Amino acid sequence: MTGLEDQEFDFDFLFEFNQGDEGAAAAAQEHYSYAPTSIGSALPLPTAHPSLPAPCHDLQTATAGLSAMPAASHSAGYGAAMDSASAGYFLSAGSIRPDGAPALESPRIEITSYLGLHHNSSQFFHDVEVEDVIPGAKRSPSTATLSLPGLEAYRDPACLSPASSLSSRSCNSEASSYESNYSYPYTSPQTSPWQSPCVSPKTTDPEEGFPRGLGACTLLGSPRHSPSTSPRASVTEESWLGTRTSRPASPCNKRKYSLNGRQAPYSPHHSPTPSPHGSPRVSVTDDTWLGSTTQYTSSAIVAAINALTTDSSLDLGDGVPVKARKTGLEHSPSVALKVEPAGEDLGTTPPASDFPPEDFSTFQHIRKGAFCDQYLSVPQHPYQWAKPKSLTPTSYMSPSLPALDWQLPSHSGPYELRIEVQPKSHHRAHYETEGSRGAVKASAGGHPVVQLHGYLENEPLTLQLFIGTADDRLLRPHAFYQVHRITGKTVSTTSHEAVLCSTKVLEIPLLPENNMRATIDCAGILKLRNSDIELRKGETDIGRKNTRVRLVFRVHIPQPSGRTLSLQVASNPIECSQRSAQELPLVEKQSADSYPVVGGKKMVLSGHNFLQDSKVIFVEKAPDGHHVWEMEAKTDRDLCKPNSLVVEIPPFRNQRITSPVQVSFYVCNGKRKRSQHQHFTYLPANVPVIKTEPSDDYEPASACGPASQGLSPVPRPYYSQQLAAPPDPGSCLVAGFPLCPQRSTVMPTPRSASPKLHDLSAAAYTKGIASPAHCHLGLAQPAGEVAAVQDVPRPVAVHPGSPEQPPPATLQPQ
DNA sequence: GAGCTGGAAGCAGGA
DNA sequence: TTTCCTGCTTCCAGC
Numbered sequence: 001m002t003g004l005e006d007q008e009f010d011f012d013f014l015f016e017f018n019q020g021d022e023g024a025a026a027a028a029q030e031h032y033s034y035a036p037t038s039i040g041s042a043l044p045l046p047t048a049h050p051s052l053p054a055p056c057h058d059l060q061t062a063t064a065g066l067s068a069m070p071a072a073s074h075s076a077g078y079g080a081a082m083d084s085a086s087a088g089y090f091l092s093a094g095s096i097r098p099d100g101a102p103a104l105e106s107p108r109i110e111i112t113s114y115l116g117l118h119h120n121s122s123q124f125f126h127d128v129e130v131e132d133v134i135p136g137a138k139r140s141p142s143t144a145t146l147s148l149p150g151l152e153a154y155r156d157p158a159c160l161s162p163a164s165s166l167s168s169r170s171c172n173s174e175a176s177s178y179e180s181n182y183s184y185p186y187t188s189p190q191t192s193p194w195q196s197p198c199v200s201p202k203t204t205d206p207e208e209g210f211p212r213g214l215g216a217c218t219l220l221g222s223p224r225h226s227p228s229t230s231p232r233a234s235v236t237e238e239s240w241l242g243t244r245t246s247r248p249a250s251p252c253n254k255r256k257y258s259l260n261g262r263q264a265p266y267s268p269h270h271s272p273t274p275s276p277h278g279s280p281r282v283s284v285t286d287d288t289w290l291g292s293t294t295q296y297t298s299s300a301i302v303a304a305i306n307a308l309t310t311d312s313s314l315d316l317g318d319g320v321p322v323k324a325r326k327t328g329l330e331h332s333p334s335v336a337l338k339v340e341p342a343g344e345d346l347g348t349t350p351p352a353s354d355f356p357p358e359d360f361s362t363f364q365h366i367r368k369g370a371f372c373d374q375y376l377s378v379p380q381h382p383y384q385w386a387k388p389k390s391l392t393p394t395s396y397m398s399p400s401l402p403a404l405d406w407q408l409p410s411h412s413g414p415y416e417l418r419i420e421v422q423p424k425s426h427h428r429a430h431y432e433t434e435g436s437r438g439a440v441k442a443s444a445g446g447h448p449v450v451q452l453h454g455y456l457e458n459e460p461l462t463l464q465l466f467i468g469t470a471d472d473r474l475l476r477p478h479a480f481y482q483v484h485r486i487t488g489k490t491v492s493t494t495s496h497e498a499v500l501c502s503t504k505v506l507e508i509p510l511l512p513e514n515n516m517r518a519t520i521d522c523a524g525i526l527k528l529r530n531s532d533i534e535l536r537k538g539e540t541d542i543g544r545k546n547t548r549v550r551l552v553f554r555v556h557i558p559q560p561s562g563r564t565l566s567l568q569v570a571s572n573p574i575e576c577s578q579r580s581a582q583e584l585p586l587v588e589k590q591s592a593d594s595y596p597v598v599g600g601k602k603m604v605l606s607g608h609n610f611l612q613d614s615k616v617i618f619v620e621k622a623p624d625g626h627h628v629w630e631m632e633a634k635t636d637r638d639l640c641k642p643n644s645l646v647v648e649i650p651p652f653r654n655q656r657i658t659s660p661v662q663v664s665f666y667v668c669n670g671k672r673k674r675s676q677h678q679h680f681t682y683l684p685a686n687v688p689v690i691k692t693e694p695s696d697d698y699e700p701a702s703a704c705g706p707a708s709q710g711l712s713p714v715p716r717p718y719y720s721q722q723l724a725a726p727p728d729p730g731s732c733l734v735a736g737f738p739l740c741p742q743r744s745t746v747m748p749t750p751r752s753a754s755p756k757l758h759d760l761s762a763a764a765y766t767k768g769i770a771s772p773a774h775c776h777l778g779l780a781q782p783a784g785e786v787a788a789v790q791d792v793p794r795p796v797a798v799h800p801g802s803p804e805q806p807p808p809a810t811l812q813p814q
Numbered sequence: 815g816a817g818c819t820g821g822a823a824g825c826a827g828g829a
Numbered sequence: 830t831t832t833c834c835t836g837c838t839t840c841c842a843g844c
Contacts, residue, residue: 433839438818579836
């Protein structure tokens with residue numbers, strides 16, 4: 001992976017969610033005009049060529065805008081086209097639909113207007129009402145459970161990006177906030193209720209009915225239902241895909257049992273597998289792209305129309321192929337979540353059938369109509385899991401928690417969420433067709449351990465765990481891996497499975513009696529078939545060789561003010577592929593991360609799969625991704641061990657640098673057997689060396705373990721994105737963060753802004769907050785709190801998964 | 815017998 | 830165009 005241009009940021013920000021203190025009018029205004037702003041903010045597009053590395057949010061932005069881009073716009077190249085075309089995607093100010101939603105002028109706009117259609121006044125006021133009825137700080141845990149047959153099959157039309165295959169670098173992960181809108185309340189003690197049914201394809205646990213049954217997967221081709229219920233169930237998509245390419249993208253149909261045993265084609269025109277037409281990972285050349293742009297565009301339009309139709313009518317069947325709908329119904333009796341026995345006595349989530357039709361309909365409204373309106377308070381008593389509650393609309397509460405692809409600090413003020421024991425660097429994930437491969441283990445045996453420090457209250461909290469990415473982009477939920485709940489006699493930790501924004505989240509109690517410490521022995525990793533995920537609308541990542549993940553832990557700490565402080569910490573990368581784990585070199589730790597340009601110092605790398613023939617290549621890249629300098633470092637073959645490698649830092653090409661220069665290096669075992677890039681910084685020759693970790697004292701055996709989390713001097717791999725806490729938690733507290741940042745356009749992104757950083761100027765942020773585009777009811781940002789955000793030095797906002805509207809986060813480039 | 819684990823077969827795409 | 834390599838997915842067998 002490219003690396004130099006991908007800056008590793010140490011940015012901190014804190015979320016505080018002011019729940020329920022919003023005026024209805026302000027919220028309504030925000031809601032109402034959300035869509036247009038969202039669009040606008042999504043428009044700033046990268047100018048770099050897509051083939052060149054670029055900051056992730058830029059790519060995301062590009063992705064968002066690619067969906068229905070006119071063919072002509074692409075001719076000039078990906079990034080350029082986006083820029084040039086962006087103007088066309090803004091809503092016309094004067095175009096208003098009869099229902100008040102802005103009219104649309106382009107497929108792109110049409111898609112986004114979906115929001116407007118459903119952020120209509122009725123829905124809006126309903127939500128406001130909820131907010132008013134239940135003050136956020138006093139809300140009890142929301143325990144809404146919902147069955148949404150067929151409906152979940154729909155995927156965010158805004159993500160309908162046929163160009164998704166163009167790049168594997170997009171941050172538009174399936175679980176990004178883009179899709180936060182497709183979620184519903186769920187029974188959870190403390191966390192967000194965003195549930196998207198489109199999670200893993202087929203649970204290995206038969207009793208786990210929720211995702212399997214969720215119709216979302218029927219349309220989306222979610223792996224859980226795929227391939228029979230792949231997006232291609234849609235005639236629209238069929239026609240679209242059918243003209244794209246004849247290249248098969250998935251080996252899924254290579255097994256007879258796949259055709260006959262598990263899935264039956266629901267259409268004579270359909271391959272039983274989801275990917276007879278070419279996977280998004282197909283390398284799309286300019287020719288193929290241009291040649292199919294028209295089809296993309298038109299299909300995007302049709303898809304968007306389908307979505308709109310389905311949405312506006314709330315008829316689950318509209319726009320959903322009959323077969324898909326049927327499948328969804330068959331499979332989704334409920335979104336009831338599987339609960340550990342310990343929690344089951346507390347009640348189970350009622351199936352959808354328990355809802356009166358009107359309530360069900362209301363929930364459909366909530367989930368689909370109000371993209372970002374799924375509100376859930378932060379429960380004060382997390383362990384009333386699955387406690388049945390009346391699911392009337394008024395009892396539906398807002399989560400107001402940060403989306404899973406938001407970057408959060410690991411510590412703030414007295415609190416620190418820390419991984420005490422890191423997981424092993426290798427854990428072979430299991431496919432749905434396989435049995436579980438057990439829980440993730442720690443390097444030295446046992447299991448990972450996570451602890452929340454500084455929490456002195458007696459109230460238990462919920463630790464959330466999901467599978468995040470481990471690439472050099474910002475952390476976000478991994479599209480191709482999901483956490484898998486492990487149960488059994490060997491599992492001592494109670495857990496609870498939920499789905500947030502298409503991402504499975506394991507919820508684990510953090511109990512004061514356990515010193516807020518949890519042993520993660522209940523979390524396995526499920527691999528989703530690449531072909532299934534890549535075919536999802538809006539999915540731009542590719543699964544191939546995208547096999548590194550991290551365990552991401554989150555905790556939401558209620559504050560006396562009624563707000564919630566969210567912390568997050570990610571584990572070291574875990575290689576999940578069998579083959580990669582066996583062959584690819586993996587650098588877990590390096591004994592130095594900087595040295596003067598003269599080089600010559602021995603650096604010890606620890607990791608896996610090092611060979612005597614392993615080479616260590618130092619690379620400097622230009623911002624455009626070109627290699628400016630590349631040099632092979634000398635390795636000491638005598639000292640080479642499978643898990644450690646001694647390398648001599650090569651002298652930098654320029655001995656006269658006046659400021660540190662960041663380069664990267666990787667270990668190469670062969671042609672395509674390279675490790676991830678690791679950061680290394682060359683210092684000016686006259687800069688005194690800060691001794692970090694003497695190589696003499698270095699013990700490779702210590703490479704694995706808690707120290708590698710970020711506590712040791714140089715544990716951080718290139719792609720690590722551990723966040724540091726702000727100096728003062730109060731300095732960047734942000735109340736009223738949008739639940740679905742991608743939709744909420746906290747601040748309009750200047751189209752001329754740097755592709756890497758979005759300026760969070762006072763004006764911009766204030767405007768964003770006050771903007772009616774804010775999609776979250778009751779989450780308007782008081783001016784004072786906005787100012788607090790601005791108090792953070794050099795504040796810039798960034799949102800990895802949401803190019804449309806970076807969250808009010810502070811970002812401090814490393 | 816179920817679950818976990820390691821190994822490998824078979825296929826498809828890419829080099 | 831062909832061949833080989835690589836990666837993905839599934840299956841099998843042992844514990």
